[in-house]
Amino acid sequence: MKTAPGAARPVTPASILAARLDDLVARAAGTGLEDELRAARDLAVGFDPYVESMTSPESPDLTALARATAAFDWRDAAGALEQEMLSGHVEGRFLAMLAHATHARRVLEVGMFTGYSALALAEALPDDGSVVALEIDPEVAAFAREQFAGSAAGRRIDVRVGPAGETLAALAGDAFDLVFIDADKAGYVEYLETILTTGLLAPGGLVAVDNTLMQGQPWAGPDTVNGRAIADFNAAVAADPRVEQVVVPLRDGITLIRETERSGARPSSGAVR
Template identity: 60%
Template sequence: MRPVTPVGILAAKLESLVRQVEQLKQLDPAFTAELHQAYALANGLDPYLDLCTTPESPALAALVERTNAEDWQQRFTAGETVKPLEQEMVSGHVEGQFLKFLIHLTRARRVLEIGMFTGYSALAMAEALPADGEVVACEVDAYAAEFAQKCFNESTSGHKIVVKVAPAIETLKQLAADGEVFDLVFIDADKAGYIDYLDLLLTTGLLATHGSIYADNTLMQGQPYVSGMTTPNGEAIAKFNQAVADDPRVEQVLIPLRDGITLIRRV
């Protein structure tokens, strides 16, 4: 899979430099050694995190295997404006375990997920919830939702997940109108919508008084802080990060896990 996190991209660039350096002659051995060490530090980090993190459940491993086997590009045609779904969108082992830990730490019982894809993070969180807990997962793509539901049906915790297929902002407004309240909200949907999702969560009763919000991809491959790498998603995340930093209603911390995850709570 292509690298989609700052560390992964850094490791790939350092690997390219190592290969180029190996073709050159009369280089300072100390320089070459430093470059190799820099590559080893970047390239070895994610595998080491995987090694030191509690293994994922068989159901989560099966979900990843199915997602990787699917040809997501076939579902989109040239010229479409919607960003294609891709296997790299899966939250993955370490982030999934991190979310499970947050469920345990906060003792959350009701979780709202904004953006589900094939359901890795939804299922991970469901596994950590008590027997009467619930994840309400919003997904705009009907095929992805159906794909995820099949995986949920074959797992022991999938019954805790309710999937809502519609644009997330519509689902949030309906949930708010119905008086639904959530202890934890995980945002991992269209990046341009992050600010609107946050504002809706803070201005309605959707977020419990003690509740917390977690926003994924807030490092967006390093684009918010590296010049010359900007894409629409990178610009959207940079605006979101600044909006959160400037918002007096909340306090937050950005964790450099995978592609960045920001933990947010009301002041």
């Protein structure tokens, strides 16, 4: 296994803003704007570290998984994979809090990567709880399974390998209390529609969707395929009368979605499409 030491690159609106302000401080030396820019930079740079320091610590198993993910050289992996895809400490605790608050027993994760969020959710479930985690890449799934094997809560995770659309169709009617979507952005609309119309979401269940602020691209650019996909998804959800939602500006954005009425097997007018 190759290693790739070094800090993760900025991939959230707050971290990107902090990096840009840091660059401006250096360029503004001697211009009279340096002090003002430094104050703005410090406000942005300190945001994520402060939030993390005030959040309950992650478990030793999650720490080990995060370190293993950071140490692996993803340049040799198939597809556009990188350590920054890991959910991480604060988001993991947020998801665990959702599991506790919803009294979830059955959790579905669409897009697992190396398994940090799956393990964080599994740790929050009761002994008879379970996480069904979907992953398209068999090598990444094998990496995650190795991490789960050495963890106390790993036995609660059932990894399913294959295209998410096909796996979701096979799971139709198998209801889950909490669903976490963190897969290919172009598939978000289809995944949510399947979840809402095939009985995958239990009555009173909650859907959490990751990366819905996508590095600020939906409102600030640049115009990218993923940025457009997220902008389209957000607009579709906002216009869907079957659901209500809130966008939480945590990390790269998490949208929480609940049904306002049971949608049945057929999409209604204004459905997410």
